[in-house]
Amino acid sequence: MTGTDTPGSASASRAGTDTARVTRLDDLPVRDELRGQSPYGAPQLDVPVRLNTNENPYPLPEPLVERIAERVREVARDLNRYPDRDAVELRAALAEYLVRTGPADAPELGVAQVWAANGSNEVIQQLLQVFGGPGRTALGFEPSYSMHSLIARGTGTAWICGPRSADFTIDPDAAVRAIAEHRPDVVFVTTPNNPTGNAVPMETVLAIHDAAQRAKPSMVIVDEAYIEFSHGASLLPLLAGRPHLVLSRTMSKAFGAAGLRLGYLAADPAVVDAVQLVRLPYHLSSVTQATALAALEHTDTLLKYVERLKDERDRLVAELRTIGYEVTESDANFVQFGRFDGPGGAHAAWRSILDRGVLVRDNGVPGWLRVSTGTPEENDAFLDAVRDLKKEQEQGG
Known part of the structure; x- marks a missing residue:
């Protein structure tokens, strides 16, 4: 037994003590920019x-539930195989939905201009992995969706809080000045904005986009998670001729499919190529793709x-x-x-x-x-x- 650690040996005792000492998050070698942060999440309480x-608040209609079951049953036979890595059928269906429900002057979209992931948060994470990261910065106009800053920090991207007026609107002149001063690599615009609910006029988004191109140029990500509820139209028409502009969308809100976790983006084909450099292989399961396709059949x-x-x-x-x-x-x-x-x-x-x-x-x-x-x-x-x-x-x- 000489030279071997046993459960009762001094060496094993020291190892046990060292392990027991790591009892708090702060005891771990967490990256500095994550220290003191809290996980994102609303209270989950059992109330009426x-x-x-x-x-x-509305459950999925029964015909859609049945169609989901049919589509999932079909793919279940092949769950021993990896899913379609590029989710081509789903991306084509999402492109068709965007064109059909978007403004009349929206550009034609196909698979090459659309990308899908596990919720719009993963879409944003992939974009920041590509265009943000250590030594780069992202700017957003707060208060806004707090996951933008959290994902930025999680990808090692420094976060800059841009100005917002007392009535929670974005003043175009103040936004342009902030972009010129900080020269961020990524700029976020949320419309309609969360948590305030107000939409950002197209003219303001254009001013922000143009300022971002003069400064770096920078990527501008327009988060349209709630656009189906808006009095106005999507900013899809702005994509034409603007390769540094990205629109992020989700099926969690208007589709009533928060449990599905399906987000997507529309952008120049080069952006779609770029995010594939960082996406995990087979990141969208066959079941997720089948469920999303079923939901897209029931958009009306x-x-x-x-x-x-x-x-x-x-x-x-x-x-x-x-x-x-x-x-x-x-x-x-x-x-x-x-x-x-x-x-x-x-x-x-x-x-x-x-x-x-x-x-x-x-x-x-x-x-x-x-x-x-x-x-x-x-x-x-x-x-x-x-x-x-x-x-x-x-x-x-």
Whole structure:
């Protein structure tokens, strides 16, 4: 046994002690830019009404569920084989959807201009892996979708917070100045913006894009996760002649398929070639591709639910203003409302609404909360809760 460590030896004892000492995240050799960060995620609480994650509240229609089962059954016979690595059939179907539902002046799109991944977050991650990374920077106009900055840091890309006006719009002149000053490698524009809900005018996006080309040139990523809910149209027409512009989309919101995790982009073919340099092999499973293809067969039905939600969204805006709240103009399937400047601020208001059985989102925007558009019954429950809250605040004041 000489020269061999046994469970009772001093060497094994020291190893056990060293292992036991690593009990916290801070004890691990985590990259410096990740220290002190928190994982992204909204509270998952068991309450009667959950309106905090911008989900589509309507379950998938039964004919679509049956079609998904059929398509998955078909691919299940070949699960011993890898999926189509390039998801050609799916990308072609996504391109057809974009053209069919987009503005009349949108460019023709095909497989070469569309890429798909596991949620729009993976799309953004792949873009930052290609165009960001150590020694490079990304700029976004905050408050906005916090995953942009989190994924930037996760890819070693330095994050720059760009300016946004007090009414949560982007001032084109201020944006152009920020781009000229910082010369970022990647610029994010979210329209409609999350969490505020307001859309960014095409003219502002064009000003940002042109400034980014003068500065570097830089990639400009327009996040259109909520575009189907907008009063306006997609910015697809801007892609023509602009190889540094990318539109990011998702099937989580309008398609009511948050559990599917399918995102996609439209861009110049060279961008699609670029992201394939960093995509993991066979990153989209056969089951994911089959499910997404089934959903695309039912877009007309699914978009009718979008129209219902737009009507309910507009009702929420009107009712909240009638009650006495400030509301940011919304082109999304959610509404930002406030202001909560009293004791405890927005978080105290969030807790009060939660105590009434309704979960909304505290995004950390001082004085404001965000509510997802639910079914009429869910929205009624929410409106009852905030009416009670308003009475409480008025009596307390």
